Amino acid sequence: MDIEIKDTITLSDKRKYLVVSKVQHQNNTYYYLVDEQENENVKFCLEKAGANTLLEINDANLIQNLLPLFSSKTKQHLEENN
Secondary structure: OOOOOOOEEEOOOOOEEEEEEEEEEOOEEEEEEEEOOOOOOEEEEEEEOOOOEEEEOOOHHHHHHHHHHHHHHHHHHHHHOO
16 A cells, blocks of 8 residues: 555545554554544554555554654654655
């Protein structure tokens, strides 16, 4: 998959999401997505390698570990593009 920060994607729920952040963690690619219409609707997804699919993750511990990575990556992206 070739999804990058600031891309807009449509998920199976037919809603459009903005890619806020993308990180590599333990040989997996994770995405932090925000619904374009309802900003409080966020999703954390795992890229299913080779299947062209994103799987929503609901594991609170994993999300808690990913949040600082997403934050750091977003900060880096903003600094590079300002």
